[in-house]
Amino acid sequence: MQHIIDRFISYVIIDTESDSNSDTTPSTKKQWVLAEKLVEELKTIGLQEVSIDKNAYIMATLPSNVSHEVPTIGFISHFDTTPDFTGANVKPQIISNYDGKDILLNKEQNIILSPNYFKDLLQYKGQTLITTDGTTLLGADDKAGITEIVTAMEFLINNPEIKHGKIRIGFTPDEEIGRGAHHFDVEKFGCDWAYTIDGSQVGELEYENFNAAGAKITFKGKSVHPGYAKGKMINSMLIANDFISELPRGETPQKTKGYEGFFHVHHLTGSIEETVLELIIRDHNKKKFIKRKELIAKIAKKFNKKFAKQFGEDIVIAEIKDQYYNMKEMVLPVKHIVDIAEQAMLELGIKPIIKPIRGGTDGCQLSYKGLPCPNIFAGGHNFHGKYEYVPVESMQKAVDVIVKIAELTAISKPI
Structure with missing residues (x-):
């Protein structure tokens, strides 16, 4: 040996x-x-x-x-x-x-x-x-x-x-x-x-x-002096946090096993002006895998609609790439x-x-x-x-x- x-x-x-x-x-x-x-x-x-x-x-x-x-x-x-x-x-x-x-x-x-x-x-x-x-x-x-x-x-x-x-x-x-x-x-x-x-x-x-994909989600914001920020500041880090909260809470690596799929947030870096969230998407079942990717897009669309008037453009940009099947x-x-x-x-x-x-x-x-x-x-x-x-x-x-x-x-x- x-x-x-x-x-x-x-x-x-x-x-x-x-x-x-x-x-x-x-x-x-x-x-x-x-x-x-x-x-x-x-x-x-x-x-x-x-x-x-x-x-x-x-x-x-x-x-x-x-x-x-x-x-x-x-x-x-x-x-x-x-x-x-x-x-x-x-x-x-x-x-x-x-x-x-x-x-x-x-x-x-x-x-x-x-x-x-x-x-x-x-x-x-x-x-x-x-x-x-x-x-x-x-x-x-x-x-x-x-x-x-x-x-x-x-x-x-x-x-x-x-x-x-x-x-x-x-x-x-x-x-x-x-x-x-x-x-x-x-x-x-x-x-x-x-x-x-x-x-x-x-x-x-x-x-x-697993069927596997990776997602890189960029959140935009607006930095304003905190003393004069009411109605003006948009903190991208807080938007990222709200986005994560929209994901199914029980569908993470630490709470799943066997054939159960998950979302896994593995990197989060940011500032008021911009935050980048990286996560992976996993599921053995192809149909469920597709639905998971669609959910990411759906949440991004929801946030973009919410901030459309205040921000003037998409505030959440979601890029999803398949990795393997x-x-x-x-x-x-x-x-x-x-x-x-x-x-x-x-x-x-x-x-x-x-x-x-x-x-x-x-x-x-x-x-x-x-x-x-x-x-x-x-x-x-x-x-x-x-x-x-x-x-x-x-x-x-x-x-x-x-x-x-x-x-x-x-x-x-x-x-």
């Missing part, structure tokens, strides 16, 4: 935070640092056709070692981390033989990772955990996935007696800001299907996800690719947890680009924050699943 630990840590200590406000790909220059490191590592372990394009998309090949025809499959992960929480100066901590009690992440700031709050921790008593130091995220989303794919390919190279077909691997930038598949060359990748290794706890196997529609016609992954887990004694993703992966967009792409666990928990952790044993199990999928796909007779 030390090999996995060392590889994972070598990735997470490199800051790869993406930036939704950038119009470049990758969105931040620092993502190139890990991308270039990965290219060299893939060559070192013996993969072939290792390439990186101008947008930092990495691809490589493990050639087939069987004589019969086998589908070409792929494994995909992303190397950026979310801008929701800092990924700079990550200092991983190793908790060996976890005792099931509170973990003091940061003594100075009294930051504690507790099973009283994060009950999933108790599943990993006796295992080795990698945590943050309480001041950054960890980056297991999705550097755990990259670790697992590279380790699985290295294992297959070093154990040629394990039969497999041609395998392609792909690593992408900017998944966390919804652009991971935007410049992914599906034709160049050349796979019949693929799997993203980007899920959470052991056993997760997902082929349904539910992959279920693309995967169901080739459901056997999910069945193979499920069988791989069962043969390894892992209980499959088949459920909808309350989020998205590169696989969502890739499925609509012609590459069916279910999602498999990478093992981490509490992504996007200081309480993030990953059990090393879970990463090893993900490696085993990748290897087993490769084996099962190489069986000449149908599974």
Whole structure:
């Protein structure tokens, strides 16, 4: 397991935070640092056709070692981390033989990772955990996935007696800001299907996800000396607050689960003259997804009508952009690719947890680009924050699943 630990840590200590406000790909220059490191590592372990394009998309090949025809499959992960929480100066901590009690992440700031709050921790008593130091995220989303794919390919190279077909691997930038598949060359990748290794706890196997959109809403105002503001001042921050209050109160991430959709306000910056609200819109059901977008437009129209005479023009400007769609529609016609992954887990004694993703992966967009792409666990928990952790044993199990999928796909007779 030390090999996995060392590889994972070598990735997470490199800051790869993406930036939704950038119009470049990758969105931040620092993502190139890990991308270039990965290219060299893939060559070192013996993969072939290792390439990186101008947008930092990495691809490589493990050639087939069987004589019969086998589908070409792929494994995909992303190397950026979310801008929701800092990924700079990550200092991983190793908790060996976890005792099931509170973990003091940061003594100075009294930051504690507790099973009283994060009950999933108790599943990993006796295992080795990698945590943050309480001041950054960890980056297991999705550097755990990259670790697992590279380790699985290295294992297959070093154990040629394990039969497999041609395998392609792909690593992408900017998944966390919804652009991971935007410049992914599906034709160049050349796979019949693929799997993203980007899920959470052991056993997760997902082929349904949210339909997703992002909204940027700009509120205008008029600044006047507060002592003489009656009937004249328009405070854009207060209008933004009123707008948020119009959204369904129970339909937020912290109050929904399963197939329930939500509105999530994630950034709000402003002054009297102008306030910008950013939120995301999520729903598994396409009709409900459309209605959610329509509600944003309806509320904006209501405010514009209310202030039309006083302001003289639209006071609320709502821009909504679709990000990705539910992959279920693309995967169901080739459901056997999910069945193979499920069988791989069962043969390894892992209980499959088949459920909808309350989020998205590169696989969502890739499925609509012609590459069916279910999602498999990478093992981490509490992504996007200081309480993030990953059990090393879970990463090893993900490696085993990748290897087993490769084996099962190489069986000449149908599974």
